[in-house]
Amino acid sequence: MARYLHAVSQILVTALTIIIPFAFADLTTTIDPSSNWGTWEGWGTSLTWWAAAFGTRDDLANIFFTSQTVTLNGVSLPGLDFNIARYNAGASSWNTINGTTKMVVSPKMIPSRQIKGFWMDWASTSPSSSSWNWSADLAQRAMLSIARARSANILELFSNSPMWWMCKNHNPFSSDDGSFDNLQSWNYQSHAVYMATVAKYFSDTWSTKFSSVDPFNEPTATWWNGKTGTQEGCHFDVSTQAAVLNHLRTELDSRGLSSTDISASDESYYDQAAKHPAKPGLDRPCQDRLRQRPRLPVRFWPARLRPQPGNTI
Template sequence: MVPSLQTVGHILVTALAIIPFAFADLTTTIDPSSNWGTWEGWGTSLAWWAATFGTRDDLADIFFTTQTTNLNGVSLPGLGFNIARYNAGASSWNSINGTSMVVSPKMIPSRQIEGFWIDWASTSPSSASWNWSADSAQRAMLSKARSRGANILELFSNSPMWWMCNNHNPSGSDDGSSDNLQSWNYQSHAVYMATVAKYFADHWSTTFTSVDPFNEPSANWWNGKTGTQEGCHFDVSTQATVLNYLRAELDSRGLSSTVISASDESYYDQAAKTLQNLGSTALGKIARVNVHGYQYGSGRRDSVRSLATQYSKKLWQSEYGEGDATGRDLASNLLLDLRWLQPTAWVYWQALDGGGWGLVDADNDKKTIGQPTQKYFVLAQFARHVKPGMRILDGGSDYATAAYDAATKKLVIVAVNWGSAQYLNFDLSRFKTAGVNGAVVKRWATQIGASTGKRYVAASDTYIRGTKFWSYFEKEMVQTFEVEGVVL
């Protein structure tokens, strides 16, 4: 009997399904012998958005849990962040010894964070008077994050309190490139940060894992005449002095387990230069190197990684953001970070903001919240699957990253197809056990730039074929795979 066309087609499809590499246009091989560190987590900084929206439970749910939460009619998969960075503000509107804060004419109100220290009665820090009611919304979000499982908290500063600044302007020096912290207040800035950390521990049951006294200190754009936010330039020698004071002030308050991170430089190349010039004494006070990702596709990420390894420091990408709402830039730079910087944590800057910067579109000054941007769903592919405690592996290419959970024997792979629509093949042949032949590989898909649909969907399963599996990717599609039963 002559088989029907339908029968022939079924036979061909079945045969092709079991032939390795049948449709694979690109192949990446995961390296089980690699170890790029134990993942600590994902997070966000709470300034400035939380200072406006910090009392909202729905926002705490979408960022700090993995549960599905409705926001403005959209069901969002929670990102499951476990890191929150709290900003100790630099502004207050009281007069101190007859002087008042100077405000940049271009200051954006929502970017001015009220600090805790409101009076300085003498040269002794112990005689200062404090206002601990400041910035209650940001503190509320910090509390909500903790109650939802955030277990790594960092205290950071954009600028010393205004009265410590040479021009009393917490937006920066008048030229933007000179130190704005008065030399006689080097220790005062350390006292401020340590006292805030101590008060949070004693009165709000909040222990900061780390304290970072700087934010992009080598930058030349912290200008009091044109600044739109708080910021301060610190020469490297000044950074070193403050770091030495800060360690002593934390220790004197019983906070020896709270580590210091630094220096939150804006660019990778700046971070490398700062590390090379801080000096051994100041370096000895730092437990972790923090760096920002604003050099994007440029800069020597590998140099920062090399120096962090040389000095035996942990390394975080502690702030990243840009105005591409599609998620394309986020995916590209995140993959570059994971491959070349090799941080053990990755923190997004403004979870809510306008102009494409936010994971959710919002106006922090008008206090309005819109829809999630597509970058929210792109980040979900990474943050919901690469979990704290996993070992980061070499994904074998610039378009893939991998993480391994030894307790559950689960391998996670996140990959992006930058080319035309094609199949990507994943080779697990170097593992002792590459899963079970024929076993299901769960996958999730997000289309970069999509406005509706293909945001974060559980796609049809693929399967292990011997020591490999593959999946079809549309152009600029992100997919995440979870492979069970894998042994290094």
């Protein structure tokens, strides 16, 4: 039987070689030292799910945010020395508003991918009111603090979805279709208020200053689906993105965070970000302080690209 299988395999390989001949062309690569694609500021990770589960683990923090050699499960690992940490402002809460309105949860939702949000209801925008719960998301906040105390010197605040009560279907895992906006039009500014308020509170209360705020995650993607989704997510049409970005710039500036950049658009592919059509809809102050954010194809969020003068998005 072994000889038979070996013979068959050789025949298949020969047949495939005949049908699909292999050809290798010479490739010459030339490096142009005069090219300027921006400044590589570092590399890092989005905290989100893993930090929400393991936010108090010093050994993991040392692996990610130091250059030390760390022993984990009996294995010595070199520290990655990440200098970028991205903190996720969650979209979920389990309270009831006015006795009837509750968050809708996708039937396929993975619980570990639900991140607790801070703004519980629409009753008040004041961060000192009972509408806000600043005791939420302790573990992810703990890891952010640890990262900042180690090697992380670039911090970004980002959102996977607006708070659930801002969504059309009250589901922070997107619309039931996935290809339509799930943010209610009257909550465009509310989403901006949420992100700006979180950035301000972290700065004032926990001395954590975010270099940038990213209000979207893969916004033009159509795979966000409230019926089948396993994580928080939200589709945004580009016109909606432009409206939210203008509000966000205003809300950040009004809170004394004019030096905080906006990162957008956090797309899945370079082409989606580079050809982003929302820029013509942005006010001039927002255009001037907008950072391009294409997603690089590696496991951990690796870098922030600072556009140079003359670069477009």
